[in-house]
Amino acid sequence: MSEEKNLTEQESLQIITEMIHKVKGSFHESGTSAILWGSVVGFCGLFSFVKAHFDFSTGWFDVWFLTLIAIVPQVIISIKESRQRKILTYEESAMNAVWLVFGISIFALAFYNNVVPGVSENFYAKDGIELLQRNKATGEISAFHPFIFSESSIFLILYAIPTLVTGLARKFKPMIIGGIICYLLFIVSCFVSFQYDMLLQGIAGIINWLIPGLILRNMFLKGKAC
Amino acid sequence: MFKELDPILHSQLRLAVMSLLIAVKEAEFTFIREKTNSTAGNLSVQIQKLKDAGYVDVVKQFKDNYPLTTCKITKKGINAFEDYVKALQQYLQVGK
Numbered sequence: 001m002s003e004e005k006n007l008t009e010q011e012s013l014q015i016i017t018e019m020i021h022k023v024k025g026s027f028h029e030s031g032t033s034a035i036l037w038g039s040v041v042g043f044c045g046l047f048s049f050v051k052a053h054f055d056f057s058t059g060w061f062d063v064w065f066l067t068l069i070a071i072v073p074q075v076i077i078s079i080k081e082s083r084q085r086k087i088l089t090y091e092e093s094a095m096n097a098v099w100l101v102f103g104i105s106i107f108a109l110a111f112y113n114n115v116v117p118g119v120s121e122n123f124y125a126k127d128g129i130e131l132l133q134r135n136k137a138t139g140e141i142s143a144f145h146p147f148i149f150s151e152s153s154i155f156l157i158l159y160a161i162p163t164l165v166t167g168l169a170r171k172f173k174p175m176i177i178g179g180i181i182c183y184l185l186f187i188v189s190c191f192v193s194f195q196y197d198m199l200l201q202g203i204a205g206i207i208n209w210l211i212p213g214l215i216l217r218n219m220f221l222k223g224k225a226c
Numbered sequence: 227m228f229k230e231l232d233p234i235l236h237s238q239l240r241l242a243v244m245s246l247l248i249a250v251k252e253a254e255f256t257f258i259r260e261k262t263n264s265t266a267g268n269l270s271v272q273i274q275k276l277k278d279a280g281y282v283d284v285v286k287q288f289k290d291n292y293p294l295t296t297c298k299i300t301k302k303g304i305n306a307f308e309d310y311v312k313a314l315q316q317y318l319q320v321g322k
Contacts, residue, residue, distance in 0.1 A: 012314055019249070
């Protein structure tokens with residue numbers, strides 16, 4: 001392509017159309033990450049089903065640990081793909097944000113599942129309560145490990161998802177900070193009672209949406225005034 | 227009254243570069259060279275002109291011990307491109 005050629009309006013339009021079209025055909029998803037996670041999660045799910053159905057033990061080894069191990073090849077794949085990538089589209093950038101936040105949320109849920117039983121027992125223990133269960137057939141009494149489900153904690157994860165995705169995709173710091181704080185509030189909510197969960201929900205609403213919303217409103221009004 | 231076409235954009239290679247960059251968040255120099263079928267020297271000069279006008283940001287770094295140049299359109303560049311397209315539409319409507 002030469003530089004100083006005198007362009008007609010039609011030629012200009014043709015260049016614009018041609019270049020935008022060239023970009024459209026330049027990016028193809030390799031599918032490697034999807035294959036990796038599809039295989040790992042698929043295997044873990046099916047293995048857990050077979051294990052429950054045939055009632056056998058794998059000792060200390062939980063097959064779902066494989067999902068943690070799979071993070072290693074995922075990191076390698078991500079580095080390799082980012083090295084090979086010559087362009088970053090807006091769509092790809094937004095999709096990266098979606099999958100990153102999805103990953104964080106999955107780990108937040110895993111954290112919730114592991115922490116809540118111990119916290120639930122502590123709540124009862126504080127009131128001097130120990131829960132027991134009795135086997136009707138044998139009469140055997142054993143400790144019952146409660147799991148106090150807190151929907152507020154789950155809601156906090158849900159609040160964080162769209163905020164952090166929007167913040168990352170649009171590079172809007174108030175929403176990135178809001179989303180991160182919301183995940184931190186989720187961690188706190190795993191250890192406190194329902195009453196404090198409500199306080200955390202209120203804080204999350206203010207930090208997650210109200211403050212970024214006011215900043216956006218301010219920017220919008222400034223833009224309108226110009 | 228017709229708007230004058232921005233002389234920075236009204237050039238074959240610079241317009242091609244801006245048209246590529248408007249569609250992506252960022253692109254490597256080699257990608258732009260490949261898609262515009264231009265020489266490295268000519269492309270460098272034109273990108274520098276776009277950079278001087280504040281239409282693109284250029285980041286130079288190293289990847290695997292090789293220099294890597296990444297280009298990104300700026301807000302000013304987006305506005306200039308949009309104005310250029312609007313002006314172009316005016317000319318084309320009259321030509322119909």
